[in-house]
Amino acid sequence: MRRSAPLRPAPGRTAPFLSALAATALLLTACGTEHGGANTGAAGAAESPSRTRVDDPGKDGVRVTWLTLPSPSPSPTRGYSVSADSLPEDSGIVAAYEATNKGRETLTYTAVITFMSADGGAMAHQTVTVRDVGPGRTVRSTVRAGVLPPTMPRVTGAKVLEVTKVPSREAPAAPGACPASGIRVSADRGDAAMGLRVVGLHLDNCGTRDYSVDGYPVLELLDDDLRHIDGVKILDGGGGIAPGGVDDKPAGPVTLKPGQSALATLVWRNTTQFGTAVNVPYVRVRAKAGAAPVIVTPNLDLGTTGELGVTAWRAAED
Structure with a gap:
């Protein structure tokens, strides 16, 4: 289900123009996002990740709430920069999700979370398990998209694809x-x-x-x-x-x-x-x-x- 498309290389610029271009890009994408502290790379481009609220209706009590994305890399061969808190082979993309139990018994949820490109194509699937969610409780956690080829389209969203839930007393x-x-x-x-x-x-x-x-x-x-x-x-x-x-x-x-x-x-x-x-x-x-x-x-x-x-x-x- 993965879709692959070549990334469009950034045109060559001097360091001042790169810095201005990166700042402009951040301003254009800032609507609805929260940004962490800024870092500057060798070329002066901002590398702070952006945290974007996700409008995911969810399924069976599980939904994605936020998506954290690394800043675009100025390199023409990579779609994402690598931050200090992510592994070198990891994309640095993180989805926050929550499971809410509106039932009357403690449940264990297993959900498939899909990371998507702007056109809705699935870039990665990750399976998560949330154990022992009591009645009326909400449990929150995060999941990483993992390794993504640098030629893949940029991830811009995430959603819950499917959910199974069982009484915790009978869960594997x-x-x-x-x-x-x-x-x-x-x-x-x-x-x-x-x-x-x-x-x-x-x-x-x-x-x-x-x-x-x-x-x-x-x-x-x-x-x-x-x-x-x-x-x-x-x-x-x-x-x-x-x-x-x-x-x-x-x-x-x-x-x-x-x-x-x-x-x-x-x-x-x-x-x-x-x-x-x-x-x-x-x-x-x-x-x-x-x-x-x-x-x-x-x-x-x-x-x-x-x-x-x-x-x-x-x-x-x-």
């Missing part, structure tokens, strides 16, 4: 954290090819005792409001959907020692024929019957197939 554990159960359940980003979709479920024993499973994860499909979805058949194994296309070993006991992991696979086809297509944004996963539930967000686009396959847990290869 933070990276490096271990739940009280000693078992961590998560989903990966998956893969898609020729209408076939595959998402991996991961079961990690981060505790201090052995943990055993025997068979298939227990799944419940949920809609945008975390309500149960009917009408989708969950098949044991993926062979009926993708014969030979997934690691579909027979179900059997798997014992995980501390530090060991197991894998299972969700598999489906995005085929749309007659009827209403079904999309499943959330899946409640239990490693086995009676285990603590974890809600993952694989965004299953099941089309009109009405089927989802899940393989049995198998020990992860080292």
Whole structure:
């Protein structure tokens, strides 16, 4: 989704003319912005970043509020100058955002924030997670755009592209954290090819005792409001959907020692024929019957197939 366009090099000027040009540019772009302290480069051009309020309506309680941009570089080969507080390879672009919980239970939000050029093209996407936002609370933070090629169009805006939110008690554990159960359940980003979709479920024993499973994860499909979805058949194994296309070993006991992991696979086809297509944004996963539930967000686009396959847990290869 990235768009690439060559930057227009600044015409050659002497140092006084460069300084005047930079000052004029700052005056022309000052409307609606706040500026930090000014620094001067070797050519006398101002290098202070600008902080611009963002008019982002947001999604599901998450919105971008401010965008901090470095000043344009006088170099004809770079779109941004590098300030002292940014890494040499970093663009220096920062978006401030906030998550507001208007519900009645503590929520964990995951949002994709898009950095855009003046024509609305997406220059970068960053995913952020805001954990444990209590009812009536607003949590604020920032995210950096990261590395951007110098030939890309200049970033001028940012917005929230998509949001998922789950009750914090059922949210996947933070990276490096271990739940009280000693078992961590998560989903990966998956893969898609020729209408076939595959998402991996991961079961990690981060505790201090052995943990055993025997068979298939227990799944419940949920809609945008975390309500149960009917009408989708969950098949044991993926062979009926993708014969030979997934690691579909027979179900059997798997014992995980501390530090060991197991894998299972969700598999489906995005085929749309007659009827209403079904999309499943959330899946409640239990490693086995009676285990603590974890809600993952694989965004299953099941089309009109009405089927989802899940393989049995198998020990992860080292």
